[in-house]
Amino acid sequence: MARLIFITGTDTGVGKTVLTALLLCHWRAQGCDALAIKPFCSGSRSDALLLHRFEKNLLTLDEVNPFFFDQPIAPGAAEAKKEVPLDKVLVKIQALAARCGVLLIEGAGGLLVPLGRNYTVADLISHLGCTTVVVSRNSLGTLNHTLLTAKALQSIGIQQFTVALMEDKKPDISARTNPALLRKMIPSARLISIPHLGSGASNWRAVKKNALFLKKTLAQFSSGDSLSPFFQEKGRKG
Numbered sequence: 707m708a709r710l711i712f713i714t715g716t717d718t719g720v721g722k723t724v725l726t727a728l729l730l731c732h733w734r735a736q737g738c739d740a741l742a743i744k745p746f747c748s749g750s751r752s753d754a755l756l757l758h759r760f761e762k763n764l765l766t767l768d769e770v771n772p773f774f775f776d777q778p779i780a781p782g783a784a785e786a787k788k789e790v791p792l793d794k795v796l797v798k799i800q801a802l803a804a805r806c807g808v809l810l811i812e813g814a815g816g817l818l819v820p821l822g823r824n825y826t827v828a829d830l831i832s833h834l835g836c837t838t839v840v841v842s843r844n845s846l847g848t849l850n851h852t853l854l855t856a857k858a859l860q861s862i863g864i865q866q867f868t869v870a871l872m873e874d875k876k877p878d879i880s881a882r883t884n885p886a887l888l889r890k891m892i893p894s895a896r897l898i899s900i901p902h903l904g905s906g907a908s909n910w911r912a913v914k915k916n917a918l919f920l921k922k923t924l925a926q927f928s929s930g931d932s933l934s935p936f937f938q939e940k941g942r943k944g
Contacts, residue, residue, distance in 0.1 A: 708803040710836035714813040716851035723753040731917040732924040739807035746814040749778025782820025838867040
């Protein structure tokens with residue numbers, strides 16, 4: 707069974723897909739038998755299509771994104787009109803986890819987004835028992851959003867996680883102090899800063915280029931914690 711890594715965020719559009727694609731590209735280049743999925747997409751499948759671009763010969767698009775909703779709303783909203791039981795989601799994820807060494811799972815929006823009847827992204831994470839990465843913007847407001855996300859994770863028993871702080875093209879004054887404050891206020895979390903990668907960062911060619919450019923930064927996601935021995939001993943092909 708694969709090691710599961712869940713990529714969640716403080717909001718929608720914070721850079722979850724770009725980071726997931728970067729990690730997928732980086733780890734596969736390192737010889738790690740990694741796959742990436744986005745179980746839920748709403749309004750567009752563009753995020754899933756980007757991930758699928760790197761694993762076309764390994765997964766179908768429907769395996770990368772088994773649950774798609776036409777409207778850009780929370781999957782668990784009544785207007786979605788398609789109930790997806792939590793058990794069904796877990797079965798889909800576990801089936802793919804049996805086919806790789808590391809499975810990246812990108813969430814939809816933030817932790818409290820409803821995915822179905824009586825369960826949220828946080829509930830899904832809790833049932834998976836996975837390593838968690840929180841993607842956050844390094845800009846004004848991120849302290850509140852990131853700390854609320856940390857509280858939500860702690861409420862389901864997750865004390866140790868990684869915060870990926872995505873830098874803006876034109877950083878505001880808070881960007882200077884946010885990292886130090888977050889480290890102080892969430893001492894159990896590891897913080898990794900990702901530089902601004904431009905407006906075309908979600909293009910698959912840009913992802914491949916940036917995965918090389920950020921090789922040392924991306925390596926931090928698999929070192930210094932319980933993932934390290936996994937990548938050294940189990941995550942390699944052959």
